[in-house]
Each structure stands twice: as C-alpha cells, then as structure tokens.
Amino acid sequence: MTALPKRQQNRILRERRILDAALVVFSQKGFVSASMDDIAAEAGLTKPTLYQYFPSKDELFTAMMTEERDHMLESFEYPSASGMVAELYAFSWHYADVVLRPDMLNLARLIIGEAQRLPDVGRAYQASGPDRVLAGMIAYLERQRAAGRLVFDDAELAAEDLWGLILSAPRNRALHIPDAVPDRGTIERYIRNGLRVFLRAYSTAPEKDLAALSSLTPPPATATE
Amino acid sequence: MTALPKRQQNRILRERRILDAALVVFSQKGFVSASMDDIAAEAGLTKPTLYQYFPSKDELFTAMMTEERDHMLESFEYPSASGMVAELYAFSWHYADVVLRPDMLNLARLIIGEAQRLPDVGRAYQASGPDRVLAGMIAYLERQRAAGRLVFDDAELAAEDLWGLILSAPRNRALHIPDAVPDRGTIERYIRNGLRVFLRAYSTAPEKDLAALSSLTPPPATATE
DNA sequence: ACAATTCTTAACTCATAAGTAAAGAAATCG
DNA sequence: CGATTTCTTTACTTATGAGTTAAGAATTGT
Structure with missing residues (x-):
C-alpha cells in the first residue's frame, strides 16, 4: 500500500545516480572543470534531464555536498x-x-x-x-x-x-x-x-x-x- | 660596467611582477578560474604583454610554482x-x-x-x-x-x-x-x-x-x- | 633627434561550457 | 490501448576565456 508508483521510484533512483555521478566527477576534475555533460554521462542520462533534477550546477554541487556530509557522518x-x-x-x-x-x-x-x-x-x-x-x-x-x-x-x-x-x-x-x-x-x-x-x-x-x-x-x- | 640596459632591467622587473601577480590570482581563484586578463591586470600590464613573457597559462603556472618552491626553501x-x-x-x-x-x-x-x-x-x-x-x-x-x-x-x-x-x-x-x-x-x-x-x-x-x-x-x- | 624596441589598445578567432527549447521516442498510468 | 509524463536527441544562445593580430603610443638606445 505504501509502494510508490514506478515513476516516483525512478525519480528517486535517478536523483541518487546523479548525486553519485556528481561526487565522482567533481572529485576528479574539481568544480569548474567538471562539466554538466560529463556528470550527466556518468549518471547515464542527458544534460536536459539532469537540469530537470537540479536547476543549476551550483545547486547540484551543494546537494552533493550535503548528501556526502550525511554519508560522512555514518562512517x-x-x-x-x-x-x-x-x-x-x-x-x-x-x-x-x-x-x-x-x-x-x-x-x-x-x-x-x-x-x-x-x-x-x-x-x-x-x-x-x-x-x-x-x-x-x-x-x-x-x-x-x-x-x-x-x-x-x-x-x-x-x-x-x-x-x-x-x-x-x-x-x-x-x-x-x-x-x-x-x-x-x-x-x-x-x-x-x-x-x-x-x-x-x-x-x-x-x-x-x-x-x-x-x-x-x-x-x-x-x-x- | 655590469649595469644592465634599462630595457633588460625592466624585463626582469616585469617578469618578477608577473610571477607575483600569478601567485596572488592563482591562489585566490585556483588555476582554471584565474584568467590571464586578471593576472595581467594584477601585474599592471596587459594580456598581450603577458604573453610576451610567458607563452601559455600552463607555462606561467609552472614558472610561478618553480619560483615559489625556491622561495619556500628560503623560509x-x-x-x-x-x-x-x-x-x-x-x-x-x-x-x-x-x-x-x-x-x-x-x-x-x-x-x-x-x-x-x-x-x-x-x-x-x-x-x-x-x-x-x-x-x-x-x-x-x-x-x-x-x-x-x-x-x-x-x-x-x-x-x-x-x-x-x-x-x-x-x-x-x-x-x-x-x-x-x-x-x-x-x-x-x-x-x-x-x-x-x-x-x-x-x-x-x-x-x-x-x-x-x-x-x-x-x-x-x-x-x- | 631619430631609430628601434616594447607596450597598449582594440578587436578578433576559436573552443568550451552553462543553460535552454522543441520534437519525437520511451516509459508509465489508468 | 490511448493519454500522460518523462527522457532523449538535436540544436541552439550566450558568456567566458585562451590566445592572437595590427596599428599607434611610449620607452629606450645611440
């Protein structure tokens, strides 16, 4: 009864994938040199899609950092x-x-x-x-x-x-x-x-x-x- | 007798100024975001002049680092x-x-x-x-x-x-x-x-x-x- | 004072990347 | 199965910055 529609599940999974990809690419290339195309490719989707999940590069970075901070606390x-x-x-x-x-x-x-x-x-x-x-x-x-x-x-x-x-x-x-x-x-x-x-x-x-x-x-x- | 012509003295001084400016701007902005225009402005000269002293951004960075390394040794x-x-x-x-x-x-x-x-x-x-x-x-x-x-x-x-x-x-x-x-x-x-x-x-x-x-x-x- | 050198100004080319739009394809929903 | 939603593809705009050129101004040398 609490099962989410496939659509929502996919959104959650994709967001997860984007954040993971962002971590990888930002960490390797730094903020400026990491391109949104690179991150989208790493996440296995496209830049316009990426922009549907995060409205800007800065916001993606901030979201990724917030997520990582929470992960760090678990370690x-x-x-x-x-x-x-x-x-x-x-x-x-x-x-x-x-x-x-x-x-x-x-x-x-x-x-x-x-x-x-x-x-x-x-x-x-x-x-x-x-x-x-x-x-x-x-x-x-x-x-x-x-x-x-x-x-x-x-x-x-x-x-x-x-x-x-x-x-x-x-x-x-x-x-x-x-x-x-x-x-x-x-x-x-x-x-x-x-x-x-x-x-x-x-x-x-x-x-x-x-x-x-x-x-x-x-x-x-x-x-x- | 060993006094250098004014032109050579100025070249040495300008090179010094460029390297100092490079250190300041690269340190503040990182390599990628530091622009050659910014560095030239910090050095009090123009980009075409800067390129007369250092053929590329990479070479300026390397020269600046080499210079700083030598400074570090003195400290x-x-x-x-x-x-x-x-x-x-x-x-x-x-x-x-x-x-x-x-x-x-x-x-x-x-x-x-x-x-x-x-x-x-x-x-x-x-x-x-x-x-x-x-x-x-x-x-x-x-x-x-x-x-x-x-x-x-x-x-x-x-x-x-x-x-x-x-x-x-x-x-x-x-x-x-x-x-x-x-x-x-x-x-x-x-x-x-x-x-x-x-x-x-x-x-x-x-x-x-x-x-x-x-x-x-x-x-x-x-x-x- | 004139010649040579060097710098400045202004403009340029090219590449890259952030961000966007539209049409069609794919996935999901009811 | 048709409608709706979401994603992909393709192309685009705009801004930025590395690097360059040419003409004129400024500086230096003789």
Missing part, C-alpha cells in the same frame, strides 16, 4: 574492543581506513581547493567530519580520564594530538601526491608509533599499556580497499 | 637558541609563522586542489616543503639523540610526530576554513602542548625539559603578519 562509528588500548588501536585503524580511502581524499582535495570560493562548504565539511570525530574522541578520552587511565589538562588538545600523531603525515602526503596513498604496513607504522607517543605522554600506566599495544594486530583489509 | 631556516628545548620551541614558532601565513595557506590549497590534474606540482611541493623540513628535523633530532637528550627508534617518525603535534590541527582547520587562521594565543597553545607531549615521550630528562619549556615565551609577532 565514523566507534569499534568496540576490550580495553582502552585496543579501543584506541581499533579506532585508529578505522579512522585511517576511512580518511585514506581514495574517494575521501578526492573529496577532501575538492573541498580544500574550493574553500576560498565556497566558505560555507568548507565550514560544513569541518563541522561534519573532523570536528564531529573530535567531539566523540574528547568524550571518550574524558571517560578514560575519569576511570583513571589517562591524565591530561585539556581533552581537546589530547584528542587532537592523537589524530596528529596517527594520521597527519600520511594524509598530508596523500593530499599533495594522489598516488602516494600509504600501504597498510605504513599505516600500521604510523598508528603504532603514534599510539606509543600518546600513551607515553598521557597514560597513567604507560608500561602496561605499551605492552598491551604490542600484542595487537591490524584489522584485515576491508573489501572497499 | 625554513633554523633559529638558534640556547638548549634543545628552546631550539625546538623557536623552530616550532618559526614553522608556524611560515606555514600559517595566509599566502602559504592559499598556495597549499591551490596545490592540493590541483594535485590530481598536475601530479608533478604536488610532488615538487612535497619535496621542497614538508620533506625538506622533515629531513632537517631528522638530522637535528639524531644529533640530540647522539647527545643523549632524546631516545627513539625511528628519527623520521619522531620528526613527523613533532609536526603532527604542533601544527596538524590548526593547519587542517585553516585549509578547510580560510577565515579560521588561528591567533597567536591558539598557536602558542598547540605548540606548548605539542612540545610537552613530544618531550614526555622522547626526552631522557622529561621533568627538566618540561620545566625549561615553562620558562619560554613566544617570539614577537612578525611584521609580515
């Missing part, structure tokens, strides 16, 4: 593990897997490249991505502090230290050099070292935590890789 | 101070002052935004900027290790930890949100905290070094700010 779940160290390790790996995905890097490049022209987009990206993850991490770290496992004055700085330690170098390199996405061994190296520094600086039981870190193994490569 | 000198902690602090501030300059951030955004289209430019930027600074820092840290002040297994990772700790968060935010260049108090906060974490993790005399850090004050704001 940052918190893996559960046994113990703070295992949790930090699992999350570091999860975060790395998301952030270093080629499509995510392409999107980041797009946003950074357009940040001057579209300040709201940059702001929205920062709010839905990094700031959101940071807020979650701050809460997590404060819980660990309350449980006596960590000590720090400023939870925000501690959370930012963690990202800086585990992913700053590979991500920056990958942003500058698209071919330079690190392999899993390299990511492991950064994560492990970053967590060591973090635990040495903030843990109330550094020896025990470093030993726990030594026993952890990286997660299997995800199918999306 | 990363090593301030001298008394003691390792003071040296790290001074350099952290120096690095922050360079990297967070609006024009440097604009250039970084430009490079990141064009990285897919111009992989060589991204590679050259990485090699002349971050990799270069990193190499210097690695050498410095290894000297401190040899002198018994630091302990680490991997100098490269230690050097990357330092950048990640002191500047990763503010720089990323500034890349996404052009208005969000941090004030000096915020930079101080990141640098001080970052160095604390670094010293706690790697110093052979953490208490002493943290005390030394406490006594340091930020450098005066530079005139270029």
Whole structure:
C-alpha cells in the first residue's frame, strides 16, 4: 500500500545516480572543470534531464555536498574492543581506513581547493567530519580520564594530538601526491608509533599499556580497499 | 660596467611582477578560474604583454610554482637558541609563522586542489616543503639523540610526530576554513602542548625539559603578519 | 633627434561550457 | 490501448576565456 508508483521510484533512483555521478566527477576534475555533460554521462542520462533534477550546477554541487556530509557522518562509528588500548588501536585503524580511502581524499582535495570560493562548504565539511570525530574522541578520552587511565589538562588538545600523531603525515602526503596513498604496513607504522607517543605522554600506566599495544594486530583489509 | 640596459632591467622587473601577480590570482581563484586578463591586470600590464613573457597559462603556472618552491626553501631556516628545548620551541614558532601565513595557506590549497590534474606540482611541493623540513628535523633530532637528550627508534617518525603535534590541527582547520587562521594565543597553545607531549615521550630528562619549556615565551609577532 | 624596441589598445578567432527549447521516442498510468 | 509524463536527441544562445593580430603610443638606445 505504501509502494510508490514506478515513476516516483525512478525519480528517486535517478536523483541518487546523479548525486553519485556528481561526487565522482567533481572529485576528479574539481568544480569548474567538471562539466554538466560529463556528470550527466556518468549518471547515464542527458544534460536536459539532469537540469530537470537540479536547476543549476551550483545547486547540484551543494546537494552533493550535503548528501556526502550525511554519508560522512555514518562512517565514523566507534569499534568496540576490550580495553582502552585496543579501543584506541581499533579506532585508529578505522579512522585511517576511512580518511585514506581514495574517494575521501578526492573529496577532501575538492573541498580544500574550493574553500576560498565556497566558505560555507568548507565550514560544513569541518563541522561534519573532523570536528564531529573530535567531539566523540574528547568524550571518550574524558571517560578514560575519569576511570583513571589517562591524565591530561585539556581533552581537546589530547584528542587532537592523537589524530596528529596517527594520521597527519600520511594524509598530508596523500593530499599533495594522489598516488602516494600509504600501504597498510605504513599505516600500521604510523598508528603504532603514534599510539606509543600518546600513551607515553598521557597514560597513567604507560608500561602496561605499551605492552598491551604490542600484542595487537591490524584489522584485515576491508573489501572497499 | 655590469649595469644592465634599462630595457633588460625592466624585463626582469616585469617578469618578477608577473610571477607575483600569478601567485596572488592563482591562489585566490585556483588555476582554471584565474584568467590571464586578471593576472595581467594584477601585474599592471596587459594580456598581450603577458604573453610576451610567458607563452601559455600552463607555462606561467609552472614558472610561478618553480619560483615559489625556491622561495619556500628560503623560509625554513633554523633559529638558534640556547638548549634543545628552546631550539625546538623557536623552530616550532618559526614553522608556524611560515606555514600559517595566509599566502602559504592559499598556495597549499591551490596545490592540493590541483594535485590530481598536475601530479608533478604536488610532488615538487612535497619535496621542497614538508620533506625538506622533515629531513632537517631528522638530522637535528639524531644529533640530540647522539647527545643523549632524546631516545627513539625511528628519527623520521619522531620528526613527523613533532609536526603532527604542533601544527596538524590548526593547519587542517585553516585549509578547510580560510577565515579560521588561528591567533597567536591558539598557536602558542598547540605548540606548548605539542612540545610537552613530544618531550614526555622522547626526552631522557622529561621533568627538566618540561620545566625549561615553562620558562619560554613566544617570539614577537612578525611584521609580515 | 631619430631609430628601434616594447607596450597598449582594440578587436578578433576559436573552443568550451552553462543553460535552454522543441520534437519525437520511451516509459508509465489508468 | 490511448493519454500522460518523462527522457532523449538535436540544436541552439550566450558568456567566458585562451590566445592572437595590427596599428599607434611610449620607452629606450645611440
């Protein structure tokens, strides 16, 4: 009874296809060089049809960004593990897997490249991505502090230290050099070292935590890789 | 006797002006949206004249990037101070002052935004900027290790930890949100905290070094700010 | 002061891309 | 099955920008 008419279903599917195509083409070519003909072709339809769904290139871009922002929010779940160290390790790996995905890097490049022209987009990206993850991490770290496992004055700085330690170098390199996405061994190296520094600086039981870190193994490569 | 004819002097000056204008306009608008008319106007001359100096937009961009790369290399000198902690602090501030300059951030955004289209430019930027600074820092840290002040297994990772700790968060935010260049108090906060974490993790005399850090004050704001 | 060089002005060609219109074909609906 | 809706095809307008030309003005050199 709630089944939509075929026509409406098709409209929803086509809109979906257009937004996906827009993401691909904008990410590859940047806003200006991506043409509406290219995006229509990528979506498997024609430009006049595309214009029936989105009245202008700007509106398509904005809609695509809004959609992607919502998708981004879904990516940052918190893996559960046994113990703070295992949790930090699992999350570091999860975060790395998301952030270093080629499509995510392409999107980041797009946003950074357009940040001057579209300040709201940059702001929205920062709010839905990094700031959101940071807020979650701050809460997590404060819980660990309350449980006596960590000590720090400023939870925000501690959370930012963690990202800086585990992913700053590979991500920056990958942003500058698209071919330079690190392999899993390299990511492991950064994560492990970053967590060591973090635990040495903030843990109330550094020896025990470093030993726990030594026993952890990286997660299997995800199918999306 | 070595004085160049006025004509040659003017050519050199004009070329300089064109490259400066190119940097400004490309940084503000990105490669595609920056027009040769805009750049000529910024340089205070006309498009046909501009084409007398640089045969195409691509070649102007490449020349501008090459020029900027050489400029970048000049920016990363090593301030001298008394003691390792003071040296790290001074350099952290120096690095922050360079990297967070609006024009440097604009250039970084430009490079990141064009990285897919111009992989060589991204590679050259990485090699002349971050990799270069990193190499210097690695050498410095290894000297401190040899002198018994630091302990680490991997100098490269230690050097990357330092950048990640002191500047990763503010720089990323500034890349996404052009208005969000941090004030000096915020930079101080990141640098001080970052160095604390670094010293706690790697110093052979953490208490002493943290005390030394406490006594340091930020450098005066530079005139270029 | 005159000649040579360089720049400016004004106009141009060509290509590209955003956005649009109309007619016919295809898909869906009742 | 005919009516309606939606999409495709084809062609179009307009604007923009890379790159170019020619004539006259300005600058430099001798």
